[in-house]
Amino acid sequence: MSRLDIAGNLERHVVRRTFPFLTRTGACRNLFGPVDHDELKCELKSKLREISERDQTRWNFNFDKDSPLPGEYEWQEVSSSSTPVFYQDSIQNGRTRIVLPIPVTPHKNNSATSECGLQNALVSCIGEKDVVSSGSVLCHSSESNQENRSDTLNAGKTESLTPLFRRQKKTSAPVLSGSTSTQITDFFSKRKRTFESKNIERTSQHPTSPVPVEQTPRKRMR
Amino acid sequence: MAQECSLQYEPVAEIGGGAYGTVYKARDKESGQFVALKSVRVQTDQNGLPLSTVREVALLKRMVLFDHPNVVKLMDVCATLRTDQETKVTLVFEHVDQDLRTYLDKAPAPGLPEGRIKDLMRQLLQGLEFLHSHLVLHRDLKPENILVTSRGQVKLADFGLARMYNCHMALTPVVVTLWYRAPEVLLQSTYATPVDIWSTGCIFAEVYRRKPLFCGESEVDQLTKIFEVIGLPAEEEWPDVSIKRDNFSPQSPQPITDFVPDISEQGAALLLDMLTFDPLKRISAFKALEHPFFQED
Numbered sequence: 001m002s003r004l005d006i007a008g009n010l011e012r013h014v015v016r017r018t019f020p021f022l023t024r025t026g027a028c029r030n031l032f033g034p035v036d037h038d039e040l041k042c043e044l045k046s047k048l049r050e051i052s053e054r055d056q057t058r059w060n061f062n063f064d065k066d067s068p069l070p071g072e073y074e075w076q077e078v079s080s081s082s083t084p085v086f087y088q089d090s091i092q093n094g095r096t097r098i099v100l101p102i103p104v105t106p107h108k109n110n111s112a113t114s115e116c117g118l119q120n121a122l123v124s125c126i127g128e129k130d131v132v133s134s135g136s137v138l139c140h141s142s143e144s145n146q147e148n149r150s151d152t153l154n155a156g157k158t159e160s161l162t163p164l165f166r167r168q169k170k171t172s173a174p175v176l177s178g179s180t181s182t183q184i185t186d187f188f189s190k191r192k193r194t195f196e197s198k199n200i201e202r203t204s205q206h207p208t209s210p211v212p213v214e215q216t217p218r219k220r221m222r
Numbered sequence: 223m224a225q226e227c228s229l230q231y232e233p234v235a236e237i238g239g240g241a242y243g244t245v246y247k248a249r250d251k252e253s254g255q256f257v258a259l260k261s262v263r264v265q266t267d268q269n270g271l272p273l274s275t276v277r278e279v280a281l282l283k284r285m286v287l288f289d290h291p292n293v294v295k296l297m298d299v300c301a302t303l304r305t306d307q308e309t310k311v312t313l314v315f316e317h318v319d320q321d322l323r324t325y326l327d328k329a330p331a332p333g334l335p336e337g338r339i340k341d342l343m344r345q346l347l348q349g350l351e352f353l354h355s356h357l358v359l360h361r362d363l364k365p366e367n368i369l370v371t372s373r374g375q376v377k378l379a380d381f382g383l384a385r386m387y388n389c390h391m392a393l394t395p396v397v398v399t400l401w402y403r404a405p406e407v408l409l410q411s412t413y414a415t416p417v418d419i420w421s422t423g424c425i426f427a428e429v430y431r432r433k434p435l436f437c438g439e440s441e442v443d444q445l446t447k448i449f450e451v452i453g454l455p456a457e458e459e460w461p462d463v464s465i466k467r468d469n470f471s472p473q474s475p476q477p478i479t480d481f482v483p484d485i486s487e488q489g490a491a492l493l494l495d496m497l498t499f500d501p502l503k504r505i506s507a508f509k510a511l512e513h514p515f516f517q518e519d
Contacts, residue, residue, distance in 0.1 A: 048303060055300035059248075061259070063312045064302045066246070073248035073257070080245050084321040085366045086294075086379045087245045087258045 247317050256317035257297055264309045271301075271309055279311070285356065292349030294318065294369055294379040318377055322365035322425070326432050336486060338374075339429050344516055345376035346422060351507035353381065354415045363421035364402045365428065400444040401434045406501050408441045408448075411461035416501035419510070423496030426489075430482045442469070448497075449473045451481055455499040488515040 056062055060071025068075030080088050247258040264275050279299050286296045295316040302310045320328075322342075334342075346368060353360060360367070360381045367380040404420035406413045427435040436451070438444025442465075449455075453475030460467040478490050478497075485493065492515040495505035505513070 045303070048301070052300070052302050055298065059257075059298065059300070059314060061246070061248070063261075063300045063310065064304075066261075068246070068248070072251055074251060075246055075248040077244045078247055080243055083245045083247065083258065084318065084324070084369055084379070086321065086369065087247075087260050087315070087317070089245075089261045089263070 257314050258317035259312050259314055261310055261312040263304070264311055266307060266309050268306075275311070281358065282313075285353075285358070288352070288356075290349065290352045292345050292376050292378060293352060294377040315379075316377075318369035318371050318379075320370055321379075322368040322370055322376075322429075325370040326365065326429065329432060333432055333484060334429060336484075336489070339426075339489075340516060341374065342370070342376055342429060343422075343426055344511065346378070346425070347507050347511050349376065349378040350418055350422060351511060353378065354418070354507050359415060360418045360421075362402075363418050363425065364399060365425060368425070400438050400441060401436055403444065404501065405445060405448060405455075405499055406461060408445050409461060409463045409465050411463045413501065415506070416504040419496050419504050419507060420501075422507075422510075423493055426493050426496060427478075427482045427485075430484045430489075435481060446470060451476055451478070452494075452497055452499060459500045486515070486518075488513070488518055491515070 052063065056069070060069040060073050061067070061075060062069055245258055245260075247256055249256050264271060266272065282296055283299065285293065289295070296313060297316065298314040300312045300314065302312070304310050326334075350360065350363075358381060360378065362380065363378075367378065369377040369379050371377065400408065402421040402424045404413065404417040407417055424435050436444060436447040438447050445465075449470055450473055454467070454470055454473045457467055478494055479485060482490070482493065492505070492510060492513045495513070496510065498504040
């Protein structure tokens, strides 16, 4: 019986190994002919331009240059202090919003708290030239994500960041002067996985065998 | 240090120098209605506009079709390609002169009469019930996001794509206000529609007090301030999160009327239903609208 099992497993294993190969050839058929990506891009751009022009006419406003045009709507530029905060311009980077008052955990991906989101927002607010310099200063800690941090999570407060936020607090918002106040991350248990150990883990997995360990013996039996 | 300072402050100054600081608003000569523009600069990659943004726009546009009286009206969405890295999306909204923050600031000394409060809260909950019934979470309900028209009509704003922090706010701690944030969000647990009810509760109290109820400076401080009023929740109510219950000192619930003295008995009952720690036990928008507080007189 155990023999049968092994045979069955082997068979399944063979099927599993050949299956993707077979489907790949099947699905690779080109049903609609080659796509001219440049042409497509061009068409889409002209379509967008068309839409933009329609918008511009509808609202008699040049959305690209932020300038009113004569027409049905009487545009006026008002100070944002005289209008609800809601109408103020904003920046979107992925789905991220700022959650922590002092950025602590940089997430590279689309996760919630995002130091990097803030920095990208900063960066994108600025324009072209300064981006590189200030961006690199601010974002250098984002190179390693939270997972492979070797130190505590609060290490996100790098020297270049802390003064910026501290100063902000002292100058513009005396109400929130609690720069020494406890961070939520103080309450997290320390991660045991360090950068080094994770690296070892990663390299120790044989790069050419994506098959889970338990299946390796079966493979040998072949 | 001074050098470092100028290096880091420069970009901020440039934001101020740009279009930031002003808002475009217009009057439709025909209808006399006001509209205002809110532009959102979306950062794009080689795949163009992120799918999430496309979905958000689709959602916003779908919500418009219902034309709910308590949700700010979105008139149009206009996209312009800036660069390969940035697409500017301009949202054309109906313009409302003030938000609840300004409305409360302007309220005369004894505060708003309860009848007025009831009306505001009913409208707020109706807007929220509408969003929730369409599976939309607001997630950042606060007086700044609640518009009040000159006729006293409440309109929820700043959800979906419109809900994005702006440059200015990203740099000041004020914006990332934690004051209306539900405990489950502060604890980084899972969350759903009850988060908006928590915020509504905070706002409900604030409408009476004319000042915020829980003014925390950090997540932990915010939670501490919450527990000082509602008491430290029981161990079984504590979610499975990394922040442990024993980090907080034991507290028994305080009478809510100590913090909101002007509230009626029914109002206090509703407020407590909203400020319930366990999101599953917290009242829903739908149920809240049926609360005796709104039925009396």
